[in-house]
Amino acid sequence: MGDITLKINNVEVSAPEGSTILEAARLAQIEIPTLCFLKDINEIGACRMCVVEVKGARSLVTACVYPITEGMEVFTNTPKVVASRKKTLELLLSNHEKKCLSCIRSENCELQKLCKDYGIEDENKYDGERPQYELDTSAAHMVRDNNKCILCRRCVAACEKTQGIGVIGANERGFKTYIGSVFDFDLADTSCVSCGQCIAVCPTGALYEKDFTDDVFAAIADPDKYVVVQTAPAVRAGIAEEFGNPIGTNGEGKMIAALRRLGFDKVFDTNFSADLTIMEEANELLDRVKNNGVLPMITSCSPGWVKYCEHYYPELIDHLSTCKSPQQMFGAITKSYFAEKMGIDKEKIVMVSVMPCTAKKFEIGRDDQDANGVPDVDIALTTRELARMIKKAGIRFNDLPDEEYDHPLGDHSGAGVIFGATGGVMEAALRTAVETLTGEELKELDFTDVRGTAGIKEASYPVAGMNVKVAVASGLSNAKILLDKIKNGEADYQFIEIMGCPGGCVNGGGQPQVPGYVRNTVDVRAKRASVLYDLDKNAPIRKSHEVPEIKKLYEEFLGKPGSEKAHHLLHTSYVKREVNRLD
């Protein structure tokens, strides 16, 4: 396709044929405001924020969907355009619960930013009837507050298109329109998988995770509690953004320092139990291959993916690895091995996890996740909640020194840290499985075919006379493609990694929210993943089975991978679920 030349605000611009005015304007360093637009998944021209004047056009046009033509003359900032955008904002506010002072999205709200940019002085200009909606607090992981919803439908697009689920949509019409589920099912009774991708794209405070920060503050203040925190691999790749740092900043050292200053008794790394997962999962895979077990085996680290499988492909749950997720393994080991070693009563331990994920809040309450008679994990926070705690405690994150994790559950390999990116679990497992199978040291540790942010990746590797065929999918609409292949008997993979969120945990539903205009122009997933791959590249140990604390854990406590004790503590079971639960 050739380029088209047009003028935007009297400046000549060339842009590829098929571009929209919004895209062409970006090439001219002009950002046209949007609220509903999300590239590829929500191009509906509904919110009218992006209106511009086109010479010769009868009325204002929506830049996000209007294609450019040769010789077109566009004006993005005329008084007419600005007046229209202002009116749109005033009308949105007329139906918006303006509790902005303490709103969870204050300072990070796309509606608030535009109101400020456009100088909306009278936020009650059209003060009329406003529907009152009850909050949906039914789900373990999130709250929907339709009183702050602007009906942009980004959440609907994320649920239906990105994840292929579609449990939420716009119901009724006109003034009565609201986002909800079929027949007003509570979210908890639908087949929502808790991935939180709807929260990640919400421009306002209408969708947010259930906040448990007060429970953590209370546990820390309780002298009878011993509060242990673990942080997932992807959190370090996101948290610094909450403190004004660019996307792709490694916040590991300062995060550890902040956690100590918050008062946690031990600051541990989920990377440790990611390595532990690899030990168990590689063992399970080799066992299935040798003993004609169910293949392909599919990873079970992502609780959003696991719940999706249970709802939508219940006939495939035997393909799921029985390994608990790293979060849960960590809790089970903390309340057994660590508690015994330190002489602490497991009942006194409060296990807090910090996760890039909202589904982890659901996972901690699942059945068969309490190996020691107490919940493996007590409180699961998102990256955003941890940032909120740090801000509330007045800790100046950016000025903190870089600190290191505590021991004995703080060691890890480079294989553990890349769990946070799509393909990372696969690569980590391959490093261990290949060496175990061949008994020889791998010359090349980088399995680059399974890296990158493509939705589906496939590769095959010759190992000890076998051709090991693997696949990796992230984002549930991509997973569906692989699952249908398995269902129809068209797949000959031995091992599959599936992550619920596109790009893996770095882009999880609990990570810092990125405004639409950044999301549409920056590859957030790749930038955050690069933090993890850099950490792996520079790690002194890059294979899970070589981590000293992991070896010690097996020597002193578990025996060997797949042992009875390991099974009891580190493995779990799954249930078949309905698509919507009818009472």
Next chain:
Amino acid sequence: MKNSGGIPFKGTEEQKQQLLKVINDLRDTSGCLMPIMQAAQDIYGYLPYEVQKIISDELGVPVEKVYGVATFYAQFNLNPKGENTVSVCLGTACYVKGSGLVLEEIEKQLGIGDGECTSDGKFSLDTCRCVGACGLAPVMLVNEDVYGKVTPDQVKGILDKYK
């Protein structure tokens, strides 16, 4: 959950086969959801969850999407029709003559709102726009029977005739 007025779904196998045939005939045409939903309503009289679920499963679209369409258009009913269908005209003439108050009284008497059906299946309630009898405003109908110049205090007597 708003189930269909608490009335259990009584679809038959024959109705299901009819619906599946319609879906199979139309599934490859673009924009087939609306005509399929219209046919489903002809077959069942309304679109309860169970019927929307069949459409959703067969077409591979989320059931929420079917529900979104069903609640967007006034032509679709989520509740069954009662043995007796009560209708109140809210057209201009009837409305200025007080049909809004008549509707309120019927809602009070039956304990249901517009578009709903009583849990015993006896009465369903709808509103309409002009039945061509403006001279009799305000007008209400029960089945084919037209009642003109209705006042709220007459409502109970009218409904009692059909109990």
